[in-house]
Every structure is written in structure tokens, then in C-alpha cells.
Amino acid sequence: MLLRLKGGRCYDPAHGVDGVVRDLFVRDGVIIEPPPPGTRIEREIDLSGRVVMAGAIDMHTHIGGGKLNIARAMLPEDHRADPVAATAITRPSAGRAAPGTLATGYRYAEMGYTACFEPAILPVNARQAHMEMGDTPIVDKGGYVMLGSDDFLLRLLAAGAEQQLINDYVAWILNATHCIGIKVVNPGGISAFKFNQRRMDLDEQHPRYGVTPRDILRVLSRAVHELGVPHPLHVHSSNLGLPGNVDTTLGTIQASEGLPIHLTHIQFHSYGTEGDRKFSSAAARIAEAINATPNATCDVGQVLFGQTVTASGDSMAQHRNSGLANPGKFVIMDIECDAGCGVLPFKYRDQNFVNALQWAIGLEIFLLVQDPWRVFLTTDHPNGAPFTSYPHLIRLLMDRSFRKDRLAAINPAAQALTTLGTLDREYTLYEIAILTRAAPARLLGIASLGHLGPGAAADITVYRDDADRERMFAAPEYVFKDGELVVEQGRIVKLTWGRYHAVRPDYDRGIERRLREYCERYLTIRADHLRITEEEMHAFGHGAAVVPHPCRARS
Amino acid sequence: MIRNGVAIDDEFAEAFGMKATRVIITAHNPTWARHAAEAATGFATSVIACGCEAGIERELPPAETPDGRPGIAILLFAMSGKELAKQLERRIGQCVLTSPTSAAYAGIREGEPVALGKNLRFFGDGFQASKLIEGRRYWRIPVMDGEFVIEETTGVVGGVGGGNFLVLAATQPDALAACEAAITAMRRIPNVIMPFPGGVVRSGSKVGSRYKALIASTNDAFCPTIRGITNTALGPEVGSVMEIVIDGLTPEDISAAMRAGIDAVVGLGSARGIHRITAGNYGGKLGKYHFRLREIMA
Amino acid sequence: MPGLRLTLQAVPPERVDLSPLTPDRIAGRSRAEVAALPLASGNRSLRVDAVFKLAGDPGPELVIEGDGSRLDRIGEAMTQGSIRLRGNAGAWLGVGMCGGTIEVEGSAGAYAGSGMQGGLLHVHQHAGDFLAAAAPGDHQGMRGGVLVVSGNAGARAGDRMRRGTLIIDGDVGDCCASRMVAGTIAVGGAVGRNAGLAMRRGTLLLRRPPAALLPTFNDCGVQVVPILRLLARAWRGLPGPFASLSAGDLRARRSMGDLANGGRGEILILLPD
Incomplete structure (x- = not known):
């Protein structure tokens, strides 16, 4: 079937298209070149006056895996308070901070998001994570598999293993877990926590293995680079949330030694120690470093006020914050030899000095990083705020007077410590399209997403232009997923299940014998069972395909 | 004339503007209510040297007291709310808390709340307990003759x-x-x-x-x-x-x-x-x- | 009193969430508008007039007639007005209620008065388990108001109760006042096993001695309990025998516990005058 989307104002930064009125043609779920005149158009939708973008991509959102299930189990009140009713084609679900898989998919789609990437999949939990993500309707999904505190890798490093061996291990893990990137969380710190260490700096030796976080970052970013995995090492730095962690973050950028590095939820890593309360914004220093380091990218992890839950693999940081849980309940968990996790509900309050400053720091970073291709719009859902608050965040970025009004309402001591009031930058629609579409697709190495050119998956979001950007981005008029109209006037009209995105770098099979022996001896699961088959993935994802994206090995 | x-x-x-409050002291019988009330309002003739001016307003029959026991209403006046709070705490602490069978309740509900039992409760050394009854908090402080009940606050008016x-x-x-x-x-x-x-x-x-x-x-x-x-x-x-x-x-x-x-x-x-x-x-x-x-x- | 009368047409095949129908929420609407409101029932949505026959017009009083055993969340978070059920109520009766009155002439299901913060809730017959208890995941059960059950109540009555008054004139099941944080529970009849399990503070007032107290409650002897004078006065005018509790000196055997959880709670067993 040939579909023509007629006369919409297109924002397609991947092709430099900034608000140009043009027609889009879709056939078999793919955007195609305009067909020759006279070709029969089966369906036509008039989009004149509408804003058209590719489907949005959330490149860092916790939508699957063990810790989300812990959050769900721990927060029945979140589900009670926010039910999602069934419709003729959707099933009931619930939850805002820790929504069920169905609510997650429905709400992302209703906001015009068509792809989500879960950033913390542990190899031993990968099956569970993919099952949950597979049960998340409409959106495409993918994951970053978490290494860096796993005993196997740390043993290799401690033994001075060659980079090639580490590359093989990383590649094997990516293949076995069907992930698209490598994430490192508090490198080595989660493991050190198990040896009673409560803080770990970039150059501090691990109490057991003797390696430092810097060693781990260097080796993993090199592995990712040499394997040709498009997505740079996805780094959750050490010392999350600690005043003064800006130095650690700047050190982390250096630790990649010029290789690509992605710093995630950088807002939580941009704190100084100035002021009476020894807590201040270091957003300017961070932004300056990002601006000056072309190999570095970041997503913000914006904090927005309200109730949420923080779910992180960083059990060290979460243990430190456990006293702040609100309501007062939390889980800190050890996960085999791989890592750990911590889940604690949290309420960000605009009258709280620290929370208010966190809010301001995130916005400062958005406004001070000059290249929109290297800063991504996230709240680290649900850690900074539930993903449903993205439209509000977009309005904060695009509407200076709205932002200043909100700034005037936060804790006065925090207002005094932020330069946010002096930042007049307003994001344009084109830049928002970069942040939420073109840049994430490019950073992930997915050629078919994030743009409106021929060959792209026909994931298309159509907005009514509205000066109130929050209202505009909260409820797109149409959302197409692979050419099918899935959302109309903010309501799901068709249910699809999306696909998985993964990478399959090559590796030397010799690593498998070593892994078999290791798993047999130390883990609760065998290496052959760590590996998820493609059949399983199809079954998890309601028949979803796993799309491998090319890796160009460099060594 | x-x-x-x-x-x-x-x-x-x-005459001058002052800050005032009323406290109702009850006891097992009128005699002991009077003992406590007289002590609590003693040495309170003039703010010049006593800190406050206080006196017995009237006796209250059981039907008019919060706990249905014989009681006495006392009034206390001071030049500031702060001084009144200080005097109240001293006088109730030394003269009512100590007096057998006594209990103390707010005699004025309106106005600014000022501590009545709010700080005296710490005499209970962690064994004190509170009860919220019809929107008012009462402290139960264990003492040697049983339990001293005192309302958390009383109201201060001009x-x-x-x-x-x-x-x-x-x-x-x-x-x-x-x-x-x-x-x-x-x-x-x-x-x-x-x-x-x-x-x-x-x-x-x-x-x-x-x-x-x-x-x-x-x-x-x-x-x-x-x-x-x-x-x-x-x-x-x-x-x-x-x-x-x-x-x-x-x-x-x-x-x-x-x-x-x-x-x-x-x-x-x-x-x-x-x-x-x-x-x-x-x-x-x-x-x-x-x-x-x-x-x-x- | 003027108000809307809802008569159940038939016992619904599935449970129906009645939370949209409180006097304050339907105030200012016409009967026709109320008739068209959606009620969640399982995974479907039903119009009010598909479940009830409507008479009268919305006002401060709402009357519901028929066997409402499958009508859940009646009076949820209501702030004013009154609801009278001429029959039974389902689960979560008066959950999070803040004010007004609810009267149930029959019995109520589980979790009646859970998270209640104010107002008066009276169940003429029996209440199910988790009366005035915390909802799963919540830290607090009843937080205020007065809840009177004239009949019996099930297990875990007053679980994690934080404030307010819970009166059960009949018998109560096991683990009454479990994890209680504060507030007052009075029981006229027999009390089941493990009363006060993990109780932190608060008062459990019993007319009849339980068969056994938990070993983590320590006897503090027979005492005159002056605070009971204040409670007895506050309870005058409430339904049931506790309203006529003597306002004089009341003597009770006092046990404090649960010593496994701080031990500042009390179980008072009233002695005859």
C-alpha cells in the first residue's frame, strides 16, 4: 500500500531539513522516494499546518530488567494511583514511576516515541529484561548490557589479560544478550561495595582486584571501539550524586583517552562544593568539557519535581541515599557475581535546596552544551522523573519565559546558586528533533531510525503546532509505526510490537571454553544458558525480529 | 457623681495590652485542684518582678471540665507571648505536674497555640505517650501516683x-x-x-x-x-x-x-x-x- | 435530606468500582449526568444507569439500595455529605475518606476504612479482614476519623493504623492492631490470637480478656487510666455500647508491648466498674 502524508512541515535534521513543507511517501512500512507521477496512491492524509518528525527515540530509559520489577513490586501505590484503563484494543495496565510494560508502551507511543533503549541489562538478567521489553507494545527496543563490576572481567583485568581476550568477552556478551551497546555503571564500584567499600574514586584501587575505575573505562571503551560497536561506551561515572563529583566526571571523560564515550545522566555527575551548603552547580565546567571534547556525548538525566522511584545498578550510590527514600522503603540487592542494584522511591521537591539545584543543573547543561548532536533529552526514567514528563521538559527548553517562571518558584537558596536565569537560549523544533530523533539514531548506529529520508522505517510523529509546547508534545495527532497508524488524536488505534535492535560483533570462539568453566564454577547459570536464542527473543517480543546493526571492527 | x-x-x-491564656486544672477532688491552682498562680501579683500576673478565675464543676473531674480555671497574663510561654512551662511543670491526681487542659482554644504539655512531656523520659482526641493532642506522662494527663498546647490571646x-x-x-x-x-x-x-x-x-x-x-x-x-x-x-x-x-x-x-x-x-x-x-x-x-x- | 437514591438493578456479575459516586463528586450534576458516568467493572466500563435505577437528584445525601457486596470503593476519599447503604458494601469501603459520614446497614468487605483520614464510618453488621488497615505497600492504615463496626470484624483489623478511633462492638479476628503505629482500637467482644503483633504505639482497649496475650507484652498491673475519661466523653453520641462507657475512673489491666517492636503500645483490658 502506498501512503502519502501530504503537506506537513518536516523537521529532519539528519538531512538538514528544517521546517520544509513536503510530502512523505510510505510503502511497506518504509519511507520511499517520491514515486513517479501517476502512481496510484492508496491512502492520503493531509498534514498541512502540522509539524512532522521521525518517531522519537529515548536512548536511556529503564523499562525492563530486574530492578524495574522490584520497583513495581515495591510501589503498589504507584499502580493504584494511576490506572490505565482497557480499550477495545489495549489491555489495562498501571503505574507512572514504575509503569507496567503495557502502560510503558502505550504511553511512549501516545507521546510519539517509537524506540526505547534500556540502559542496564545484566547478563544474568537479560532474559527477564528482554521478556519485559518484548511485552512493551508498539515501540522498538534495545538494550545496553552492563559490564565493569562483573567478576569475570575484573579477574581478567587483575590477571593483566590482553585486550583481545577482553574484546572477545565483550563481543560474546553482546551476542549472547542481544544488546546494542555496553554500559558501565560506577566502574568497579558495585563490586567494591561488596567488599565493604562505600566510595570509589576514579584512581582508587579495587580492594580485591587491584584495578581502578580508570583501568576499567579504558579497557572497555577500547573494546567497544575495536569491535566496531557503533554506540560508544555508555558510562555512568563514579561518585554519582556526591557534591564535588565534577572532578570525577571530567576525569572520566579523559579516561577514554580520545575514544568515543557517552556520559549518561550527566546532571547527577555535575556537582561542585561551593556555597554555604557545600553543594553547587558545576554545569558550566561540564558543558565546557563536553564542548571541547568532540568524542564525548552526554544525556542529561533531568530532574523534574514530583514522586518517582530511583532504580539503579549503582548499589553503592543507592545504599548511600537509602535514608532519603520517600516513602521510606528501599531495596539494595546483590546480583550474583555480575553487579547489584538499588531501588528507592524518591520525591523531588521544588522547595528542597538540593532537588531544586539538581533541576537547575540539568537545565543549565541542556542550555550550555552547544552542539545539540551531543546532548540527549532524558530524565533517566524513572530516576530523574517518569518519562511522561518529557513534554514538560521540552517546554522548559523551548520556552524561556515559562522556564523563568518555574525558576522563580523553586527554593530561593538554589535560585541564588544557579545561572539558569541568565541563560536565554531557547531550543528550536529543529534542535528538539536532533535531541530526540536524529542524534540518538546516529549515536546508536541505527540507519533506519530517527530520520524521514528514503529507506527509513516509517516511524513518523505528527504534531499540531501549538505555542504551548508541553501540550503539543504530550499528545501528537498521529503516530505511525512502520507505516501503520498506531496513535490518532492521542489514542492508541492499532497495536503492534516493534522490534529489537542489537549488534553482533565477531569474536574468537576460544572465549567460550573459558566462560563455560567460569560459569560452571561460580554462577548459578551455565554459559550456554546465559545465551538467549533468537527463537526465545521472537517469543518474548510477540514475534518481534532482532535487527542486527553492522559493526566495523577496528584493531 | x-x-x-x-x-x-x-x-x-x-491599662495595658498583655498576652493571656487560661488553663483548666482538674484533680481527684476540689481541694487538690485548688492546691495545684494556688501554687501555679502563686507569686504572680505583678509582671514587674513575677514574670506574669496570674490568678484563679473560678472553680469549675465536674460537668464543665474536659475529664469530668472537679477543676479550677486559672488565667495567666504576661507582657509578651514568649514570657507567657516561659512562665506557663515553669508554673505548670513545678506546680501542676507535681501535684497529686492533677491534670491540665487548655482553657482557650482560639489564638496562637503555646506549649502546655508539649515540652513537659519529656519528663516522661520516653515513656510518655500521646493521644489525639477530637483534634486535640494530649500527653500521658507516667508519674508515681499514676498518669499525668496534659494537653499539648493552650491558646494565647490578647x-x-x-x-x-x-x-x-x-x-x-x-x-x-x-x-x-x-x-x-x-x-x-x-x-x-x-x-x-x-x-x-x-x-x-x-x-x-x-x-x-x-x-x-x-x-x-x-x-x-x-x-x-x-x-x-x-x-x-x-x-x-x-x-x-x-x-x-x-x-x-x-x-x-x-x-x-x-x-x-x-x-x-x-x-x-x-x-x-x-x-x-x-x-x-x-x-x-x-x-x-x-x-x-x- | 434531599439526595440521589441509587437502587441496584441486579447483583452485578463483576465487581464495580463505585468511587466516582460520592456526594461531593456528583454535587452540581444533574441526575442524567450522573446516570451517564462511567464505572469501572473488571476491564469494562459501565454507565451508572446500567447498574442502578436512579431517583431523586444529587444532594448532600446519597442512598444506595440493594446487595452491594460487589460494589467496591464506596465513598473513596469523600470529604463531605453522607452515603447510606441499605444493604452490604464491597471491599475498600470509605478508603481514604476525609470527611462526611458513611452508614452501611449491612456488612462491609475487606479493607473498609483503609487509609481513612476523617469523617464517620459506621457498619451496622460485620466488616471483613484488614479493617482500617494499610493497603499493600502503604505505610499507614487508618489515619483519622471514627470507624464503628457494630458486628464482628475479620483478621488484621487496624493493621498499621496511625491515628483515629476504631470501635468494634462484636468479635474481632486474629492479629488485631498488628503493626499499629498509634490511635485507639476498642473491641467489645472476643479478640482473636496475636492481638497487638508488632504493635509500636497506640491503644487496644478490650472489654473481654483475650485467651492469651503475646509473650512480648508485659503486664503493668491494674491501673486507673485517666485518658479513658477523655475518650469516653469523645465517644458519647457514637453508635454502640462504647458510647455509654462510664465517664468516671475506669480501671483496666494494662499490658505494654510489642516489646519486639519498641514496646510502647498498650493493651487495656477493662475491669468491671
């Missing part, structure tokens, strides 16, 4: 201190009898206390003194024994003067009490040696409230 042979001067009593009148009589017994009659009548008036011993003060004062250290001294114009050598305010027929000072929650309460007291004095009349009623003031510049005798008695 002359009533029953008693001259009522065209004078006014000058009050008036320093209403007064002077009774000028032929002899000391005449003045005393007249003041006793006045106090008996005035104790029936709600919302007022007469803070001096028995309600009567004989040492009226004037502002200033020949001694530098003193800010007030005896009111020589009303002292009969030196009338020959001072600028006396007394006629030859006056042999003794006594004063009644009134603190009340509102100016109306003070007026009502003054009227009741003066009525009682006038009732005795010149036949019982009462010659004149006058009132004390400082020229009218210091106090916010002026109670004109002839308006009150009009």
Missing part, C-alpha cells in the same frame, strides 16, 4: 492588664470590708482575675523615686500618715486607701468587673465609712486602655 453618699471621681484607670479602682474609706477596717465585698462580687465575673493577695493591694505606687535605683515608689499622695507633708490627694475624712487591680481578657470584661466591684463598694455607702472611689493612671500616655469611672458607672 455621688452614689449612696460615695463620691466617684472623674478619673480613669489606665488581654488587658491594669484595670483598677481605689477605695478611700474612713478607717482601715472600713476599707478592707469594702474591698472584700467588691472582690466577692468581682469573682462572679468571668474572664478576669485580681492578681494581688486576696484581690486587694495596699501599696499603690507612683512612677519614679528619689532613689535612682528605683523606678517606682509608694504613692505618697494617697498615704494617709504623711498627708500633712505631701501634696496629698486625700481629704481629712479619709483614713485608709486600698486598691483593686484587674486583669481581663477583654476591655469589656474589665469594665464589667470594675462595675461589679464599685457597685458592691457603693452599696455599703458612706454609712459604712466609704467616702470616695478613684482610679490610678499615668496621665493616659502609657496605656492603651482607659476605663473612665463615670462612664462605667453611668
Whole structure:
């Protein structure tokens, strides 16, 4: 079937298209070149006056895996308070901070998001994570598999293993877990926590293995680079949330030694120690470093006020914050030899000095990083705020007077410590399209997403232009997923299940014998069972395909 | 103005704004309620040296107390809310908490809440417990005779201190009898206390003194024994003067009490040696409230 | 009192969420508007008039007639007005109620008065398990108001109760006042096993001695309990025998516990006057 989307104002930064009125043609779920005149158009939708973008991509959102299930189990009140009713084609679900898989998919789609990437999949939990993500309707999904505190890798490093061996291990893990990137969380710190260490700096030796976080970052970013995995090492730095962690973050950028590095939820890593309360914004220093380091990218992890839950693999940081849980309940968990996790509900309050400053720091970073291709719009859902608050965040970025009004309402001591009031930058629609579409697709190495050119998956979001950007981005008029109209006037009209995105770098099979022996001896699961088959993935994802994206090995 | 042979001067009593609260003290029987109340309002005749002015307002029958036991309402007045809170804590802590079978409750609900049992509860050393009943919090403090129950806060309202009148009589017994009659009548008036011993003060004062250290001294114009050598305010027929000072929650309460007291004095009349009623003031510049005798008695 | 009367047409096949129908929420609407409101029932949505026959017009009083055993969340979070059920109520009766009154002439299901913060809730017959208890995941059960059950109540009555008054004139099941944080529970009849399990503070007032107290409650002897005078006065005018509790000196055997959880709670077993 040939579909023509007629006369919409297109924002397609991947092709430099900034608000140009043009027609889009879709056939078999793919955007195609305009067909020759006279070709029969089966369906036509008039989009004149509408804003058209590719489907949005959330490149860092916790939508699957063990810790989300812990959050769900721990927060029945979140589900009670926010039910999602069934419709003729959707099933009931619930939850805002820790929504069920169905609510997650429905709400992302209703906001015009068509792809989500879960950033913390542990190899031993990968099956569970993919099952949950597979049960998340409409959106495409993918994951970053978490290494860096796993005993196997740390043993290799401690033994001075060659980079090639580490590359093989990383590649094997990516293949076995069907992930698209490598994430490192508090490198080595989660493991050190198990040896009673409560803080770990970039150059501090691990109490057991003797390696430092810097060693781990260097080796993993090199592995990712040499394997040709498009997505740079996805780094959750050490010392999350600690005043003064800006130095650690700047050190982390250096630790990649010029290789690509992605710093995630950088807002939580941009704190100084100035002021009476020894807590201040270091957003300017961070932004300056990002601006000056072309190999570095970041997503913000914006904090927005309200109730949420923080779910992180960083059990060290979460243990430190456990006293702040609100309501007062939390889980800190050890996960085999791989890592750990911590889940604690949290309420960000605009009258709280620290929370208010966190809010301001995130916005400062958005406004001070000059290249929109290297800063991504996230709240680290649900850690900074539930993903449903993205439209509000977009309005904060695009509407200076709205932002200043909100700034005037936060804790006065925090207002005094932020330069946010002096930042007049307003994001344009084109830049928002970069942040939420073109840049994430490019950073992930997915050629078919994030743009409106021929060959792209026909994931298309159509907005009514509205000066109130929050209202505009909260409820797109149409959302197409692979050419099918899935959302109309903010309501799901068709249910699809999306696909998985993964990478399959090559590796030397010799690593498998070593892994078999290791798993047999130390883990609760065998290496052959760590590996998820493609059949399983199809079954998890309601028949979803796993799309491998090319890796160009460099060594 | 002359009533029953008693001259009522065209004078006014000058009174001041104060902070006030009422506390209801109950006990196993009226005797023990009175013991606690008298101790708590003892040494509270004048803010000048006592910190507050306090007195028993009236006895309360069981039906009128929060816990259905015999009780006594006391009123406390101080120059500031802060001082009142301090006095309240000391007096309730030392005189009511300590008194067998007692309990203490807020006697005023409106106004700013001030700690009643809120801090005294720590005497319970962690064994104290609270109960919220109909929106009010009560503390239960274990003590040697059982449990001391005290409401968390009581209300502080604006009050008036320093209403007064002077009774000028032929002899000391005449003045005393007249003041006793006045106090008996005035104790029936709600919302007022007469803070001096028995309600009567004989040492009226004037502002200033020949001694530098003193800010007030005896009111020589009303002292009969030196009338020959001072600028006396007394006629030859006056042999003794006594004063009644009134603190009340509102100016109306003070007026009502003054009227009741003066009525009682006038009732005795010149036949019982009462010659004149006058009132004390400082020229009218210091106090916010002026109670004109002839308006009150009009 | 003027108000809307809802008569159940038939016992619904599935449970129906009645939370949209409180006097304050339907105030100012016409009967026709109320008739068209959606009610969640399982995974479907039903119009009010598909479940009830409507009479009268919305006002401060709402009357529901028929066997409402499958009508859940009646009076949820209501702030004013009154609801009278001429029949039974389902689960979560008066959950999070803040004010007004609810009267149930029959019995109520589980979790009646859970998270209640104010108002008066009276169940003429029996209440199910988790009366005035915390909802799963919540830290607090009943937080205020007065809840009276004239009949019996199930297990875990007053679980994690934080404040307010819970009166059960009949018998109560196991683990009454479990994890209780504060507040007052009075029981007229027999009390089941493990009363006061993990109780932190608060008062469990019993007319009849339980068969056994938990070993983590320590006897503090027979005492005159002056606070009961205040409670007895506050309870005058409430339905049931606790309203006529003597306002004089009341003596009770006092046990404090649960010593496994701080031990500042009390179980008072009233002695005859």
C-alpha cells in the first residue's frame, strides 16, 4: 500500500531539513522516494499546518530488567494511583514511576516515541529484561548490557589479560544478550561495595582486584571501539550524586583517552562544593568539557519535581541515599557475581535546596552544551522523573519565559546558586528533533531510525503546532509505526510490537571454553544458558525480529 | 457623681495590652485542684518582678471540665507571648505536674497555640505517650501516683492588664470590708482575675523615686500618715486607701468587673465609712486602655 | 435530606468500582449526568444507569439500595455529605475518606476504612479482614476519623493504623492492631490470637480478656487510666455500647508491648466498674 502524508512541515535534521513543507511517501512500512507521477496512491492524509518528525527515540530509559520489577513490586501505590484503563484494543495496565510494560508502551507511543533503549541489562538478567521489553507494545527496543563490576572481567583485568581476550568477552556478551551497546555503571564500584567499600574514586584501587575505575573505562571503551560497536561506551561515572563529583566526571571523560564515550545522566555527575551548603552547580565546567571534547556525548538525566522511584545498578550510590527514600522503603540487592542494584522511591521537591539545584543543573547543561548532536533529552526514567514528563521538559527548553517562571518558584537558596536565569537560549523544533530523533539514531548506529529520508522505517510523529509546547508534545495527532497508524488524536488505534535492535560483533570462539568453566564454577547459570536464542527473543517480543546493526571492527 | 453618699471621681484607670491564656486544672477532688491552682498562680501579683500576673478565675464543676473531674480555671497574663510561654512551662511543670491526681487542659482554644504539655512531656523520659482526641493532642506522662494527663498546647490571646479602682474609706477596717465585698462580687465575673493577695493591694505606687535605683515608689499622695507633708490627694475624712487591680481578657470584661466591684463598694455607702472611689493612671500616655469611672458607672 | 437514591438493578456479575459516586463528586450534576458516568467493572466500563435505577437528584445525601457486596470503593476519599447503604458494601469501603459520614446497614468487605483520614464510618453488621488497615505497600492504615463496626470484624483489623478511633462492638479476628503505629482500637467482644503483633504505639482497649496475650507484652498491673475519661466523653453520641462507657475512673489491666517492636503500645483490658 502506498501512503502519502501530504503537506506537513518536516523537521529532519539528519538531512538538514528544517521546517520544509513536503510530502512523505510510505510503502511497506518504509519511507520511499517520491514515486513517479501517476502512481496510484492508496491512502492520503493531509498534514498541512502540522509539524512532522521521525518517531522519537529515548536512548536511556529503564523499562525492563530486574530492578524495574522490584520497583513495581515495591510501589503498589504507584499502580493504584494511576490506572490505565482497557480499550477495545489495549489491555489495562498501571503505574507512572514504575509503569507496567503495557502502560510503558502505550504511553511512549501516545507521546510519539517509537524506540526505547534500556540502559542496564545484566547478563544474568537479560532474559527477564528482554521478556519485559518484548511485552512493551508498539515501540522498538534495545538494550545496553552492563559490564565493569562483573567478576569475570575484573579477574581478567587483575590477571593483566590482553585486550583481545577482553574484546572477545565483550563481543560474546553482546551476542549472547542481544544488546546494542555496553554500559558501565560506577566502574568497579558495585563490586567494591561488596567488599565493604562505600566510595570509589576514579584512581582508587579495587580492594580485591587491584584495578581502578580508570583501568576499567579504558579497557572497555577500547573494546567497544575495536569491535566496531557503533554506540560508544555508555558510562555512568563514579561518585554519582556526591557534591564535588565534577572532578570525577571530567576525569572520566579523559579516561577514554580520545575514544568515543557517552556520559549518561550527566546532571547527577555535575556537582561542585561551593556555597554555604557545600553543594553547587558545576554545569558550566561540564558543558565546557563536553564542548571541547568532540568524542564525548552526554544525556542529561533531568530532574523534574514530583514522586518517582530511583532504580539503579549503582548499589553503592543507592545504599548511600537509602535514608532519603520517600516513602521510606528501599531495596539494595546483590546480583550474583555480575553487579547489584538499588531501588528507592524518591520525591523531588521544588522547595528542597538540593532537588531544586539538581533541576537547575540539568537545565543549565541542556542550555550550555552547544552542539545539540551531543546532548540527549532524558530524565533517566524513572530516576530523574517518569518519562511522561518529557513534554514538560521540552517546554522548559523551548520556552524561556515559562522556564523563568518555574525558576522563580523553586527554593530561593538554589535560585541564588544557579545561572539558569541568565541563560536565554531557547531550543528550536529543529534542535528538539536532533535531541530526540536524529542524534540518538546516529549515536546508536541505527540507519533506519530517527530520520524521514528514503529507506527509513516509517516511524513518523505528527504534531499540531501549538505555542504551548508541553501540550503539543504530550499528545501528537498521529503516530505511525512502520507505516501503520498506531496513535490518532492521542489514542492508541492499532497495536503492534516493534522490534529489537542489537549488534553482533565477531569474536574468537576460544572465549567460550573459558566462560563455560567460569560459569560452571561460580554462577548459578551455565554459559550456554546465559545465551538467549533468537527463537526465545521472537517469543518474548510477540514475534518481534532482532535487527542486527553492522559493526566495523577496528584493531 | 455621688452614689449612696460615695463620691466617684472623674478619673480613669489606665491599662495595658498583655498576652493571656487560661488553663483548666482538674484533680481527684476540689481541694487538690485548688492546691495545684494556688501554687501555679502563686507569686504572680505583678509582671514587674513575677514574670506574669496570674490568678484563679473560678472553680469549675465536674460537668464543665474536659475529664469530668472537679477543676479550677486559672488565667495567666504576661507582657509578651514568649514570657507567657516561659512562665506557663515553669508554673505548670513545678506546680501542676507535681501535684497529686492533677491534670491540665487548655482553657482557650482560639489564638496562637503555646506549649502546655508539649515540652513537659519529656519528663516522661520516653515513656510518655500521646493521644489525639477530637483534634486535640494530649500527653500521658507516667508519674508515681499514676498518669499525668496534659494537653499539648493552650491558646494565647490578647488581654488587658491594669484595670483598677481605689477605695478611700474612713478607717482601715472600713476599707478592707469594702474591698472584700467588691472582690466577692468581682469573682462572679468571668474572664478576669485580681492578681494581688486576696484581690486587694495596699501599696499603690507612683512612677519614679528619689532613689535612682528605683523606678517606682509608694504613692505618697494617697498615704494617709504623711498627708500633712505631701501634696496629698486625700481629704481629712479619709483614713485608709486600698486598691483593686484587674486583669481581663477583654476591655469589656474589665469594665464589667470594675462595675461589679464599685457597685458592691457603693452599696455599703458612706454609712459604712466609704467616702470616695478613684482610679490610678499615668496621665493616659502609657496605656492603651482607659476605663473612665463615670462612664462605667453611668 | 434531599439526595440521589441509587437502587441496584441486579447483583452485578463483576465487581464495580463505585468511587466516582460520592456526594461531593456528583454535587452540581444533574441526575442524567450522573446516570451517564462511567464505572469501572473488571476491564469494562459501565454507565451508572446500567447498574442502578436512579431517583431523586444529587444532594448532600446519597442512598444506595440493594446487595452491594460487589460494589467496591464506596465513598473513596469523600470529604463531605453522607452515603447510606441499605444493604452490604464491597471491599475498600470509605478508603481514604476525609470527611462526611458513611452508614452501611449491612456488612462491609475487606479493607473498609483503609487509609481513612476523617469523617464517620459506621457498619451496622460485620466488616471483613484488614479493617482500617494499610493497603499493600502503604505505610499507614487508618489515619483519622471514627470507624464503628457494630458486628464482628475479620483478621488484621487496624493493621498499621496511625491515628483515629476504631470501635468494634462484636468479635474481632486474629492479629488485631498488628503493626499499629498509634490511635485507639476498642473491641467489645472476643479478640482473636496475636492481638497487638508488632504493635509500636497506640491503644487496644478490650472489654473481654483475650485467651492469651503475646509473650512480648508485659503486664503493668491494674491501673486507673485517666485518658479513658477523655475518650469516653469523645465517644458519647457514637453508635454502640462504647458510647455509654462510664465517664468516671475506669480501671483496666494494662499490658505494654510489642516489646519486639519498641514496646510502647498498650493493651487495656477493662475491669468491671
